[in-house]
Amino acid sequence: QKEVEQNSGPLSVPEGAIASLNCTYSDRGSQSFFWYRQYSGKSPELIMFIYSNGDKEDGRFTAQLNKASQYVSLLIRDSQPSDSATYLCAVNRSGGGNKLTFGTGTQLKVEL
Amino acid sequence: GAVVSQHPSWVICKSGTSVKIECRSLDFQATTMFWYRQFPKQSLMLMATSNEGSKATYEQGVEKDKFLINHASLTLSTLTVTSAHPEDSSFYICSARPGTGERIPLHFGNGTRLTVT
Numbered sequence: 001q002k003e004v005e006q007n008s009g010p011l012s013v014p015e016g017a018i019a020s021l022n023c024t025y026s027d028r029g030s031q032s033f034f035w036y037r038q039y040s041g042k043s044p045e046l047i048m049f050i051y052s053n054g055d056k057e058d059g060r061f062t063a064q065l066n067k068a069s070q071y072v073s074l075l076i077r078d079s080q081p082s083d084s085a086t087y088l089c090a091v092n093r094s095g096g097g098n099k100l101t102f103g104t105g106t107q108l109k110v111e112l
Numbered sequence: 113g114a115v116v117s118q119h120p121s122w123v124i125c126k127s128g129t130s131v132k133i134e135c136r137s138l139d140f141q142a143t144t145m146f147w148y149r150q151f152p153k154q155s156l157m158l159m160a161t162s163n164e165g166s167k168a169t170y171e172q173g174v175e176k177d178k179f180l181i182n183h184a185s186l187t188l189s190t191l192t193v194t195s196a197h198p199e200d201s202s203f204y205i206c207s208a209r210p211g212t213g214e215r216i217p218l219h220f221g222n223g224t225r226l227t228v229t
Binding site for chain 1: 118144146148154155157158161203204209212213214215217218219220221223224225
């Protein structure tokens, strides 16, 4: 089992729709979770982070965390073509060291 | 805030030569920086943790003698790929946190695309 799993996609949604990106992780001790966006050929940029169970909203983005199910998701409302990118889920490893483990990413395509 | 600068953005070198990549935290001090590598269509893989004033710690399977890391100041870490070969061609990205603690997000440099011919 991979430490952090994501569906590679591509996930295609029409402009204006809600995009739902999902991530599961295996380290039950992980406490910090991050979503990064990566455009082709570029480095990742932070979108959101979440530590507590439940929802966290920031503009068009909502992160959802369920530690019991070891599941974290990212919702993008009113999707725009500029949201088309690969979204990486990152999980902080338990046991110290402040190291992040990344999933393989989900490619999102927002179509006109 | 929390800007990480990486240089060069891209480099092409011949097999057998060495390449140095610099990573700087511009508006904060970083006692720890992280070096990642990303092959096409794959995710980021942590190579090593760079520690200011002490030796870097390498992830399993990463050759420390091939990937030399120096973290001589609180704002600069360097990665030297020694005796590079075509299989080392990849996207190398450094990252750092503007503080300690796992709840502080990592910020990434723009990456260095290395091509070894």
